[in-house]
Amino acid sequence: MKPSIPKGTRDFSPEEVNKRNFIFDTIREVFVRYGYQPIETPAMEALATLTGKYGEEGDKLLFKILSNGDFLADANKEALAAMDSPKVAASISKRGLRYDLTVPFARYVVMHQNELAFPFKRYQIQPVWRADRPQKGRYQEFFQCDADVVGSGSLMYEAELARIYDEVFAKLGVRVTIKINNRKILAGIAEAAGVADRFMDMTIAIDKLDKIGIEGVRRELESRSMASEAIAAIETMLQTQSLEKLRTLFAGSPTGIAGIEEIETVFSYLGADSLSNEIAFDPTLARGLSYYTGCIFEVKAKDAQMGSIGGGGRYDNLTGNFGLPNVSGVGISFGAERIFDAMEELNLFPEKVLGGIQVLFIAFDAPCHRYAFECVTRLRAAGVACDLYPEPAKIKKQMDYANKRGVPFVVLIGESEMSSGKLTLKNMQSGEQEQLDIQEIVEKF
RNA sequence: GUGGGUGUAGCUCAGCUGGUUAGAGCGCCGGAUUGUGGUUCCGGAGGUCGCCGGUUCAAACCCGGUCAUUCACCCCA
Incomplete structure (x- = not known):
């Protein structure tokens, strides 16, 4: 089958998640x-909690969850025979996805x-769902960030x-x-x-x-x-x-x-x-x-x-x-x-939200790769987000990978670095390189 | 729920009034380059033209249906 996701929903790339x-x-x-x-409340609420709170239009936009098990046994037979969808739905669905955060909050306050x-002041950042026809700026699954005070x-x-x-x-x-x-x-x-x-x-x-x-x-x-x-x-x-x-x-x-x-x-x-x-x-x-x-x-x-x-x-x-x-x-x-x-x-996201690793380690041969792995471990322990290319492949290939990941720095490790303990730190934007030991690299970040 | 637009390579799109083996740019893979990427050059892979049916000697192109997607209305963040 061709992979797809339900309409009105989206996947988010690492960059998008960072921005969000x-x-x-x-x-x-x-x-x-x-x-x-x-506070947080469940994605689904009892349907009775939700219906009638958002007007007639809103009720139509509620996502209803089909009851599990033999739901047809509990279905409203007359409504079924009359092809009365809303009534049938009410008899085979007891739960629905939350439509906003305010009504679940009201329910929470009462409970x-x-x-x-x-006065109770709460905020809530969670997704809500509406069976709306999607269009620009309108999705079926979207996040709301609410702050309310009651009392x-x-x-x-x-x-x-x-x-x-x-x-x-x-x-x-x-x-x-x-x-x-x-x-x-x-x-x-x-x-x-x-x-x-x-x-x-x-x-x-x-x-x-x-x-x-x-x-x-x-x-x-x-x-x-x-x-x-x-x-x-x-x-x-x-x-x-x-x-x-x-x-x-x-x-x-x-x-x-x-x-x-x-x-x-x-x-x-x-x-x-x-x-x-x-x-x-x-x-x-x-x-x-x-x-x-x-x-x-x-x-x-x-x-x-x-x-x-x-x-x-x-x-x-x-x-x-x-x-x-x-x-x-x-x-x-x-x-x-x-x-x-x-x-x-409007291009308002600052550069720094892009996240990701600060340094990618590049090794020239197998012994260097082992050594690089130790270096990476030490850098990680010191709190620096970094990674090592999985094998000592061609430098071009490893550099390409660094570029693709948008890594600001790489550390190159070959025989001379390994023997001297002075690693080559390269700024991927300016191309500048300097020889530093692990401790000095940690201090740079 | 109502009305319109669009579905052709991974992406953005060409493809004339139906007519042989369906194209481009970008991207991807490999090479030029045995310790240094973004440039350049060379080579390569990749498409049941959304799907089903109809018209025709012949359909990516015309017609009908269907699905997907998108925009607007209703409503809403």
């Missing part, structure tokens, strides 16, 4: 410094509530998480815009426009704004048969960048006012000018996931044409689904794959 680890390590370091602790100190409603955390975004992207060298809005402001817009009952319709339309423009949003709202004066009112408010002006428009909406005050509080925590990236209030930011209730974030790369590379927000009742009501949480997520793609596109 550079991203993960950068994010992890910042998370840890901000007081977040790591371990008596062991945790609240506090303090807006300090919104500011803290915004700072984390700012710091991580500054370290990675990716210029971004961090957009912030508040679901309560969106609710205020709906209220002030007199369409509070159509909040979700409105939000979905607004979410598309940067793709289809204000005209497109108008058409979208019209097609959802919204009154034209309401649409006009929504448009006016969406184009209001000033919190003060919005406040006057929200005169009759306490929710909207509350949203504005929350944003103002977050900005006051952030202070004026100590951020590396722009953080901007954007009333048109909506975000699809419905569990957000307060501030919402989205991060876009400034120099790459790409969907958002991070997002998050506050959710007042996420653990309510699992029987623990009134616990407020707020979190952010980094889309590692898209950050990778953006950094690759």
Whole structure:
């Protein structure tokens, strides 16, 4: 058979793994410094944990795991006869692959509530799976890097998480815009426009704004048969960048006012000018996931044409689904794959992430090869990553191999080196050579 | 789930309106070079033209199907 991997999945070469680890390590370091602790959850969850949390669309994108054993014995016979795939699936699958890290985290918090100190701050860097049709920047298996805090409603955390975004992207060298809005402001817009009952319709339309423009949003709202004066009112408010002006428009909406005050509080925590990236209030930011209730974030790369590379927000009742009501949480997520793609596109990876060995030993004949093996052992013991070509082959062949591996230095060992103990260390880039003993070589690295 | 593009050597692609043994560049292997690579030169290996069927005297090329892949929409990281 022809080897292949499932669609939407990828193999990673050593170089790619090194680059990805550079991203993960950068994010992890910042998370840890901000007081977040790591947890991990299983790749698969009980299907009941996952279904209904991501909306109708999300449910369709859940990977379901076929039950083991005689699953047909437990299958829903009527559904089978009626060719009702979703119902049949529910009867032959009890588990699914995690779709994001937030819902498993909520489940974790509820299950371990008596062991945790609240507010509980955790980070999690693990793959998630979605049965989406793959396309640019979209895969069926991808890593998310999440930081969330549960058990506090303090807006300090919104500011803290915004700072984390700012710091991580500054370290990675990716210029971004961090957009912030508040679901309560969106609710205020709906209220002030007199369409509070159509909040979700409105939000979905607004979410598309940067793709289809204000005209497109108008058409979208019209097609959802919204009154034209309401649409006009929504448009006016969406184009209001000033919190003060919005406040006057929200005169009759306490929710909207509350949203504005929350944003103002977050900005006051952030202070004026100590951020590396722009953080901007954007009333048109909506975000699809419905569990957000307060501030919402989205991060876009400034120099790459790409969907958002991070997002998050506050959710007042996420653990309510699992029987623990009134616990407020707020979190952010980094889309590692898209950050990778953006950094690759913009050539932002530093040379040093390439990893690999520092030195390759090259021996001229069999006795030298034995001697070289001892040298390699000593260098390794001293903490230097190195390797020895497996046999005393032609020098050209060994040098070619060194080039192919991108090794910065080689050590050449022949009779004279062996007898003098002074090895020839060659810089593969400059071609310079010097005679050094083992100890001197160790000191060079 | 909906709509479009593309499948020819390991990679990137040529291959005219169907017409003999399907090409290039790069890469790979060997040699020129008995202790020094990246340059150059010489030689070599490697392809059921994604798969199945149809049209035709004749198909890499036209038609249908199928699979894969990619882009966009929906949705999203």
